[in-house]
Amino acid sequence: DAGITQSPRHKVTETGTPVTLRCHQTENHRYMYWYRQDPGHGLRLIHYSYGVKDTDKGEVSDGYSVSRSKTEDFLLTLESATSSQTSVYFCAISDQSQRQVNGYTFGSGTRLTVV
Amino acid sequence: GNSVTQMEGPVTLSEEAFLTINCTYTATGYPSLFWYVQYPGEGLQLLLKATKADDKGSNKGFEATYRKETTSFHLEKGSVQVSDSAVYFCALSDNYGQNFVFGPGTRLSVLP
Numbered sequence: 001d002a003g004i005t006q007s008p009r010h011k012v013t014e015t016g017t018p019v020t021l022r023c024h025q026t027e028n029h030r031y032m033y034w035y036r037q038d039p040g041h042g043l044r045l046i047h048y049s050y051g052v053k054d055t056d057k058g059e060v061s062d063g064y065s066v067s068r069s070k071t072e073d074f075l076l077t078l079e080s081a082t083s084s085q086t087s088v089y090f091c092a093i094s095d096q097s098q099r100q101v102n103g104y105t106f107g108s109g110t111r112l113t114v115v
Numbered sequence: 116g117n118s119v120t121q122m123e124g125p126v127t128l129s130e131e132a133f134l135t136i137n138c139t140y141t142a143t144g145y146p147s148l149f150w151y152v153q154y155p156g157e158g159l160q161l162l163l164k165a166t167k168a169d170d171k172g173s174n175k176g177f178e179a180t181y182r183k184e185t186t187s188f189h190l191e192k193g194s195v196q197v198s199d200s201a202v203y204f205c206a207l208s209d210n211y212g213q214n215f216v217f218g219p220g221t222r223l224s225v226l227p
Contacts, residue, residue, distance in 0.1 A: 042219040043159075043204070090158055094215075100208045101166055103149045104215065106158035 003027040006091050006107040013114055019078040021110050023091030025071075031094040032074040033104065034058075034066065036087040043090070049074055050096075081114045088112070117142040119218035121205045127224045128195055136190040136221045138179075138205035146207040148172075148181050148188040153202045153220070162190075162203070195225045 003026040013019050023032060034046040035058075045058030047066040055066050063085060067075045078085055088111050092104040121138040128134060140146065147166045151159040163172030168183035177192045188205060205218040 043217045092159075099215070100147045101164075103147075103151075103161055103164060103206065103208060104159075106151075106160070108158045 004091060004093055004105055004107045006089075006110050008110060009108065010111045011113070013081050013112070015082060015114055016080050019081050019112065021076045021089055021091075021112070023074045023076070023107060025074075025093045027093060027095070027105070028071060029093040029105075030071075030096045031099065032068065033092040033094075034064075034074070034076045035090045035092065036060065037090060037109075038087050046076065046089075078112075081112075083114050086112060086114045117146065117207060117209055117214055117216045119205050119207055119216050121203075121218035122221055123219055125222040125224060127226065129226050130197055131194045132225075134190070134192040134195045134199075134223070136203055136205075136223070138188045138190065138218060140186050140188065140205075140207050142186075142207055142209060144209060146209050148179070149206040149208070150177070150179055150188070150190050151204040151206060151217075153204065155201070159204060195223070197225045197227050199223060200225045 005024050007022045033048040035043045037043050044060045046064050047058055049055045049068040065077045088109050090109045091107040094104045118141045149164045150162040152162045153159045163174040165172040165181035168181050171180045179188050179190045202220045202222045204220045208215045
C-alpha cells in the first residue's frame with residue numbers, strides 16, 4: 001500500500017489491558033488519521049494529527065489516546081481495552097496541499113478483538 | 116455541516132449486469148468528490164474522483180459525474196464482474212481540504 005503500513009494486522013487482547021496500534025508512513029505526509037470501522041456505522045474518525053506532536057480528537061475519541069513523535073509514525077493507544085473497542089482500525093494519510101484533490105491513502109487495517 | 120448519503124445495500128447483481136450506486140451530498144462551497152472501494156480484508160482504495168462540477172471521474176470501467184445541480188455523484192459500471200464484489204464508499208472533501216466526510220458504504224455482491 002502506497003507507503004503506509006499498520007501493525008499488527010490482527011490482535012486479540014483481554015479486557016482491561018493496554019493496547020497500542022502503530023501506523024507508519026514513508027510518504028512524509030503531514031496529516032495522519034485513525035478510523036474505526038464497524039458494521040452499521042461505516043468509518044468513524046477517532047483522532048487525527050496535523051504534524052509532529054499536533055493531534056486532535058475526532059467523533060469517537062473516548063477511551064483512545066494518540067501520539068506522534070515523528071512524522072512517519074502515528075500511534076493509537078487503548079489505555080484499558082473494552083469489548084466495545086473490538087473493531088477494525090484503519091490509518092490514513094494525506095498531503096496538506098493535495099488533500100482536496102487526492103483524498104486519503106489508507107492502510108490495510110488492524111483487526112482488534114477484545115475478549 | 117457536510118454530509119454524504121448513499122444507498123446502503125446490500126446490492127446483489129449477476130455478472131455483466133449494469134451497476135448504479137447512488138450518492139448525494141450536502142456541502143457548502145465547491146467540494147471534491149470521491150469513490151473508494153474496499154475489497155474483503157483490505158483497506159479503502161481510491162477508485163475515482165472529481166474536483167469540480169461536470170467533471171467525470173473514471174477508472175477500471177467505473178464512472179461517476181459530479182452533478183452540482185442535483186448534488187449527486189452516482190457510481191456506474193456497464194458490466195460488473197465477480198471481482199467487483201466489494202464495499203463502495205462515497206466521500207467528499209470541502210474546498211479547503213479541512214473536512215473529509217465518508218458515506219456509510221454500499222456492499223456489492225456480484226454472482227457468476
